[in-house]
Amino acid sequence: MTHPDPIKPPQQTVTGVLAAAVKEAPERIFLDFSGIQYSYADIDSASTRLANGLLALGVKQGDRVGTLLDTSVEAILIWFAANKIGAVYVPVNAAYKGEYLRHQFADAGVEVVFVEPDYADRLALIKDELPLVHTVIQRGDAPLAAEGLNLKRFDDILGSEDPVADPNKYSDISMLIYxxxxxxxxxxxxxxxxxxxxxxxxxxxxxxxxKDDISWSPLPLFHLNALAATVLASAMTFSRGVLYPRFSVSNFWPEIERSGATLANLLGSMLAFVADAPDNEAQKRCFGQLRAIRGSPFPPEVREKWRTRFGVKVTGSNVYGLTEASPVTSLHDDDFPKPGSSGKVDPSFEVRIVDDEDNDVPVGTPGEIIIRPRYPHVMFEGYWGRPEETLRIMKNLWLHSGDIGSIDEDGYFYFVDRKKDYLRRRGENISSFELERAFRGHPDIVDVAIHSVLSESAEDDVKATIVLNGESKMTEAEMCSWCADRVPYFAVPRYIEFRDELPRNPVGRVLKYQLRDEGRTPATWDREDAGFELAKR
Incomplete structure (x- = not known):
């Protein structure tokens, strides 16, 4: 199904969007980080100085520049600076360490990495497995303490304000998102x-x-959402983006009041937390200030709370997409979304709902969502360095999402379920493959399966079902502690269960659907019920 009479969209570059905003509105506030504000001219000038500094370090067009950073203005400057010289921005999840971190930087072939002072030691531990990384640039004024790295301070590498000729075509690579x-x-x-x-x-x-909108987001800058929907969308309208370092229920309304936000982007669990929180004075003063709140999933009862308690007129995103292609479906704020739907097929794409043989299924019948672009370069260009993987997902020249959905007789799209065996917890995608590999590094583990358990907030909780060797005296709490030292905090399973064996089919494949259906069994240990404190670092 396609959108009727689509209009071909303009072809643009990130650097071109920034340049247009600087030309039109140089002194308007572009970005706000907890009250520290930067104009369009500020961001342009600072990113140009950083671009010249990168050139002095030998970074050239097509090179990859990695980041391991929290939310900060430097993260945005690095994106713009890298793109100004034609380099590729590679933001990595700030919680990554060990194999998670090594794999992405090595796979991308990054040569220069920007890092928080607290995270530099993570790079030092894997430096021998990252032979292409020749320079590590540390943000802030903390001592350059990590051993074995060619460390420099961010401020020390800044170059001149001499303009850099824009080398980009609209088809060139801006970033790699893993x-x-x-x-x-x-x-x-x-x-x-x-x-x-x-x-x-x-x-x-x-x-x-x-131009009068102020878009507020606590979402991290290593995800496409904040970069596109908050930062670059603000630049397109010469308006303001507000980036908050970490979501907090208690600080949400004071921040909305302080910033003057008219729009906010949250995740599904955040939406429910705010909706169910007790009243506070800032919340009362902000009634009706937010005209739109974006996020998914957004159940009808939660939407109603945002409308009635907070005076928000537009609730929800009404979009479906994946990193490879987005937004596949969308809806204008003036259009009525059918309950449970995620908009209609976006004009940039064609979408089919098919069976396992790529045959179209009847209208309203669930099937796999497959996608192709109507215009050049409106979806991903493929997987970096993995042509076979790209061909596999582009079977029959259609992108196979691995997700299940349906489209009704009026063209409304409904997401049904995830066909792929992956997990999502509070906005973070979690690789069951990589998490299982981490667990298999424990000498007491014979077998392990990572799978989802439906949580109270309608998202996934993570469960590890583990088979130990006969001599092991390991407790679930000890296993959780061991895991927390080796994987990102958001990937640490909430639930752990020890079993004698895992259910398998005749060819030996673990029956994860059975484990998911069984969920939290009587033998399951719950990290939250046990009061296990997990440091979010």
Whole structure:
């Protein structure tokens, strides 16, 4: 199904969008980080100085520049600076360490990495497995303490303000964004300038953005959402993006009040937490201030709370997408979303719902969602360095999402379920493959399966079902502690269960659907019930 009479979108670059905003509105506030504000001219000037500094370090067009950073203005400057010289931005989840971190930087072939002072030691531990990394640049004023790295301070590498000639075409690569790695190691999605611009423009048009909007987000800058829907979409309208370092229920309304936000982007669990929180004075003063709240999943009862308690007129995103292609479906804020739907097929794409043989299923029948672009460079260019994986997902020249959905007689799209064996917890994609590999590093573990358990917040909780050797005296709490030292905090399972064996089919494949259906059994240990404190670092 396709959108009727689509209009071909413009072809743009990230650097072109920034340049247009600087020309039109240099002194308008572009970005706000907890009250520290930067104009369009500020960001342009600082990113140019950083671009010249990268050139002095030998970074050239096509090279990959990695980051291991928390939310900060430097993260945005690095994106713009790298793109200004034609380099590729590779933001990695700030919680990554060990094999998770090594794999993505090695796979991307990054040569220069920007890092928080607290995270530099993570790089030092794997430096011998990252032979291409020649320079590590540390943000802030902390001592350069990590051993074995060619460490430099961010401020010390800044160059001149001499303009850099823009080398980019709309088809060139802006960034690599890594997938969750559901059936194997995580893969780098090649994101062109035009793809991220098309995604941002969609947020502007469907969200009725204007220069007077202030878009607030606590989402991390290593995900495409904040980069496109908050940062670049703001630049397209010469408006303001507010980036908050870490979501907090208690600080949400004070931040909305302080920033003057008119739009906010949250995740499904955050939406419910705010909706169910007690009243506070800032919340009362902000009634009606937010005209739109975005996020998914957004159940009807939670939407109603946002409308009645907080005076928000537009609730929900009404979109479906994946890193490889987004937004596949969308809806203008003036259009009525059918309950449970996620908009209609976006004009940039064609979508079919098919059976296992790629035959179209009847209208309203669930099937796999497959996608192809109507225009050049509005979806990913493939997986970085993995042509076979790219061909596999592009079977019959259609992108096979691995997700199940349906489209009704009126063209409304409904997401049904995830066909792929991956997990999602509070906005983070978690690779069962990589998490199982981490657990298998424990000498007491004979077998392990990582799978989802439905949580109270309608998202996934993670469970590890483990088979120990006969001599092991390991407790579930000890296993959880061991795991927390080796994987990102968000990947640490909430549930652990020890079993004598895992259920398997006749060819030896673990029956994860059975484990998911069994969920939290009487023998399951719950990290939250046990009061296990997990440091979010």
């Amino acid at each position: 997938t969750g790695g559901t059936t194997g190691p995580s893969k780098g999605c090649i994101i062109s300038h035009n793809y991220v611009c098309n995604l941002s423009r969609n947020a502007v048009i469907n969200g009725k953005r204007t």
